[in-house]
Amino acid sequence: MTREPVPTPPPPGGDGWRKEIAATFALAWPLALANLLQMLVHAVDVVFVARLGDRELAASALAIALFGLVMWALSGLTGMVAALIAQELGRRRHAVREVRRSVRMALWLAVGSGLIGMALCWQGEALMQLTGQPEALSSRAGDFLRIIMFAMIPMVAASVLRNFVSALGRPIFATAITGVALGASLLFNYALVFGNLGAPALGLEGSALASVLTSLVQLATYLIAIQADRRLRRYRIFGKWWRAEWGRLRDLVRLGVPVMMIIVAEAGLFSGAAFLMGRLGEAELAGHTVALQLAALAFQIPFGIGQAATIRVGYHYGAGDRAAVGRAGWTGIAMAAVTMLLTASAMLLAPELLLAIYIDPAAPKNAAMAGFAVKFMVVAAAFQLADGVQAAAGGALRGLQDTRMPMVIAIFSYWLPGFGIAMWLGFQTPLEGTGVWVGLAVGLVFAAVLLTWRWSWRERFGLVPA
Numbered sequence: 001m002t003r004e005p006v007p008t009p010p011p012p013g014g015d016g017w018r019k020e021i022a023a024t025f026a027l028a029w030p031l032a033l034a035n036l037l038q039m040l041v042h043a044v045d046v047v048f049v050a051r052l053g054d055r056e057l058a059a060s061a062l063a064i065a066l067f068g069l070v071m072w073a074l075s076g077l078t079g080m081v082a083a084l085i086a087q088e089l090g091r092r093r094h095a096v097r098e099v100r101r102s103v104r105m106a107l108w109l110a111v112g113s114g115l116i117g118m119a120l121c122w123q124g125e126a127l128m129q130l131t132g133q134p135e136a137l138s139s140r141a142g143d144f145l146r147i148i149m150f151a152m153i154p155m156v157a158a159s160v161l162r163n164f165v166s167a168l169g170r171p172i173f174a175t176a177i178t179g180v181a182l183g184a185s186l187l188f189n190y191a192l193v194f195g196n197l198g199a200p201a202l203g204l205e206g207s208a209l210a211s212v213l214t215s216l217v218q219l220a221t222y223l224i225a226i227q228a229d230r231r232l233r234r235y236r237i238f239g240k241w242w243r244a245e246w247g248r249l250r251d252l253v254r255l256g257v258p259v260m261m262i263i264v265a266e267a268g269l270f271s272g273a274a275f276l277m278g279r280l281g282e283a284e285l286a287g288h289t290v291a292l293q294l295a296a297l298a299f300q301i302p303f304g305i306g307q308a309a310t311i312r313v314g315y316h317y318g319a320g321d322r323a324a325v326g327r328a329g330w331t332g333i334a335m336a337a338v339t340m341l342l343t344a345s346a347m348l349l350a351p352e353l354l355l356a357i358y359i360d361p362a363a364p365k366n367a368a369m370a371g372f373a374v375k376f377m378v379v380a381a382a383f384q385l386a387d388g389v390q391a392a393a394g395g396a397l398r399g400l401q402d403t404r405m406p407m408v409i410a411i412f413s414y415w416l417p418g419f420g421i422a423m424w425l426g427f428q429t430p431l432e433g434t435g436v437w438v439g440l441a442v443g444l445v446f447a448a449v450l451l452t453w454r455w456s457w458r459e460r461f462g463l464v465p466a
Contacts, residue, residue: 032304090318114153287372306395313399329396340388418443
C-alpha cells in the first residue's frame with residue numbers, strides 16, 4: 001500500500017488576532033483582485049459588441065443577464081466545497097482523501113447542474129418573449145445564448161477549482177488565471193467579432209464563441225497549475241473520478257442550494273430595481289445602471305473578503321477551536337467594513353471621477369444620466385458599509401456550514417423591507433429614483449444587521465463545535 005501524502009494546511013492563525021488578520025489578508029487580497037479581473041473579462045465582451053450597434057448590444061445584454069444569473073447561481077451551489085475542504089483540513093492533517101472526495105463531487109455537481117443551466121439557455125429566446133421583449137431582439141439573444149451556453153460547465157468547473165486552490169493556500173493562482181482569461185478574452189473577441197488574425201468575422205456570434213473559448217482556456221489553466229504545483233498535485237483530485245460519494249454530494253447540495261437561492265434573491269432585487277427605474281424614465285435607468293456598475297465594482301473587494309472568511313472560519317471549525325472561529329469571522333467583518341468605508345468616501349468626495357470609468361460626465365449628452373448617477377451614488381455610499389458587512393458575515397456563517405437561515409434572512413431582507421420600500425418611495429413619494437435606491441439600501445442594512453446578529457449568537461444557536 002502507498003501511504004497518503006501529508007499536505008501542508010493553510011496557516012492556522014489561531015493563536016492571536018495579529019496572525020489571524022495576516023492569514024485572512026493573505027487569502028482575501030488575491031481573491032478580491034481575481035473578482036475585479038473577472039468583471040473586466042465580462043466588460044471586454046461589452047466593449048467589442050458595442051461596436052456592432054445598439055441592437056446587437058441590447059441582445060447580448062439580455063442574453064448575458066440570463067446566462068450570468070444562472071452561472072453565478074450554480075457557482076454558489078458548488079461553492080460550498082470551500083467550506084468542506086477547510087473543515088477537513090482543520091479537522092486533521094491527513095485529509096487528502098476527504099478533500100479529494102469533496103472536490104470530485106463538486107465537479108460532478110458542476111457538470112450536472114451545468115447541463116440544467118444549458119437547457120435553460122437553450123430556451124432563452126422563449127424566456128425573453130415571456131418577459132415581453134421584442135421578437136427580433138429575443139431571436140438575437142437566443143442565437144447568442146445557444147452558443148455561449150457551452151461555456152456554462154467549464155465556468156462552473158473552474159469555479160470549483162478556484163475554491164480548491166484557494167482553500168489549499170494558493171489564492172494567487174485564482175488571480176493569475178483570471179488574468180490569463182482576461183488576455184484570452186481580448187484575443188478571441190478581437191479575432192472573432194471583426195475577423196482579425198485570419199479568423200472569420202462572426203459578429204455577435206463571435207463574441208459568444210470567444211466566451212466559450214475563454215472559459216476553456218481558464219479551465220485548462222487551472223488544470224495545468226494544479227498539476228504543476230507540488231502541494232496541489234498530491235491530492236490527485238481526478239483520481240477515481242468515476243467513483244460516487246453520494247453522502248458528500250448530498251452535503252454539497254444541502255449546503256449549496258440555500259447559497260444559490262441567496263444569489264438569485266439578491267440578483268432579483270437589483271434586476272427588479274432596474275425595471276422600476278425603467279418606468280421612471282430612460283435617463284433614470286441609465287444613471288441607475290452606471291451607478292450600480294460602480295457599486296458592483298466596489299463590492300468585489302468585500303466579496304473576496306467573505307470568500308476568505310469562509311475558508312478561515314471553516315478551517316477553525318474543523319479544528320474545533322471556538323476562539324479562533326470567532327477571531328476569523330470578526331476579522332473578515334471588520335476588514336470588509338473598513339474597505340467599504342473607503343469606497344463610500346470615494347463615492348461621496350469624487351463621484352465624477354468614478355463616473356469617468358464608464359462615461360464622460362462632462363459631455364452634454366450625458367448630463368441627465370450623470371446627474372441621476374451622482375444622486376444615486378450618494379445613497380450607494382450610505383449602503384456600502386452594509387453591503388460589505390453582509391457579504392463578510394454571510395461568508396463567516398458559510399464557514400460554519402450555516403446556509404439555510406441566512407437564505408431566509410436574505411430573501412426576507414431583500415424582498416420585504418428592501419423591494420417593498422423601493423416601490424413605495426419610488427412611486428408614492430417625490431423621491432422617485434432616489435427612493436428606489438433607498439429601498440435597496442434598506443434591504444442591505446436589514447441583511448447586514450440580521451446576519452451579524454446570527455454570527456454574534458452563533459454559540460447560542462449551536463453553530464460552533466462543542
